[in-house]
Amino acid sequence: MPLGRRSPMAKTRVVVADRNVITRVGIRSILERNSGVAVVAEATSYDAVIDAVDEHGPDVLIIDLDLGDDTTAGLKLCEIITERFPDTKILVLAQTLSEMIVVEALRRGVTGYLCKDDVKADELGKGVRAVQDGDTVLGRGVGSLVARGLGSTRGQTEHLTDRELEVIKAAAKGMSNKQIAHEIFISESTVKFHLQNASKKLNAHRRAEIVHRATAAGLL
Amino acid sequence: MPLGRRSPMAKTRVVVADRNVITRVGIRSILERNSGVAVVAEATSYDAVIDAVDEHGPDVLIIDLDLGDDTTAGLKLCEIITERFPDTKILVLAQTLSEMIVVEALRRGVTGYLCKDDVKADELGKGVRAVQDGDTVLGRGVGSLVARGLGSTRGQTEHLTDRELEVIKAAAKGMSNKQIAHEIFISESTVKFHLQNASKKLNAHRRAEIVHRATAAGLL
DNA sequence: TGACCACCTATCCAAAAGGCTAGGTAGTTA
């Protein structure tokens, strides 16, 4: 189906992935009103996205990375898609902006990143066509975020290990190091160790800031 | 075609308030497909909601309380609507669930509370008709949240004062009490005082938990 | 006027957290 650039006849074929019905219907309505685009499938889970892309071979995948409990799974998904289906461009349509997520997504081959709350109706169609043409589309505010993100971490956004996340989550619940140590069967020293590593990665210096940043980054 | 106390002819007239185009279009599509409902106006700001309700006198207002930077403004809006336009029922369609917001909304006359991510396409129409009929509609998870909310605070959700919020925000940035004191020109003791009061109100015992709860409640 | 509120301050002490250095294991990869 996909041929060269785009024949003036062929509609842009899109798969929409979002856990939220309202959003899916909204995207479909907006795009189909604008008759250069056809939504060929919808998906609500990470697995369903792969199946849908595999089955329909769309030109563009519009996706909210936050399809499950684990946002990092969304990033992994992007990696899989770009690798296995290089002809399908990815346009992320995020609920919230997080520096870390944006940077990680772009690193995994995502070529468009818009924020739901900022996007205007006509921008959605434009964005789809632009990413289909191989352009990179970054919504309002996303661009500067990327610049900061890449600058501050010198091209290497460090990610938290499982243990670190586990400790941070416990800290967010107000537990002391001693309590956390007890909870997950490690020593208090280790808890402090994980928190210190996490604080370096998140560039935070107090546990309150650690949990705040982790929350803002959508990691909790 | 439902016919309770409503005439079988008359469509339910709805105003949709959400800052997000995609959501507005989605809600409109879903509801109008289901031909008992007509969306008569859309609004994207708190002021516009009042104007729209005043002008169209809808049966139901579907609203995402989070129309601006300040969620509490959304709560104030509910109060105004129920007072000035008692014939317009309010159905909140929230992005995220927060115990405090749900409880406060219900206390201000909201009769429906659904969560965007949980709602199924047919539930939206059902919800609208139910609140129009004067029923209270609480989405999955919302009910239990209310029970906990009302139980834990004995019917009185305490709210944070301006100063308390200010201190919490600073704490979230990783500042120590001393730094915060310096920043807002009060003594370190006062900072501790505010944090202690806040921790009682939020039922948290550590500053990490305070900022986490405040964040989760959409207060930051 | 008294009650109440948001706000401000102080002192005391024990507990917790922060920052450091200096080790260890198991598993993976170049």
Add this chain to the structure above:
DNA sequence: TAACTACCTAGCCTTTTGGATAGGTGGTCA
């Protein structure tokens, strides 16, 4: 094999907290 990673532990000392108690002001409202 060496290098790297995630993970785990220890001790030391300082700073920051949490929690309690006990005062104060100015404003609002019945």
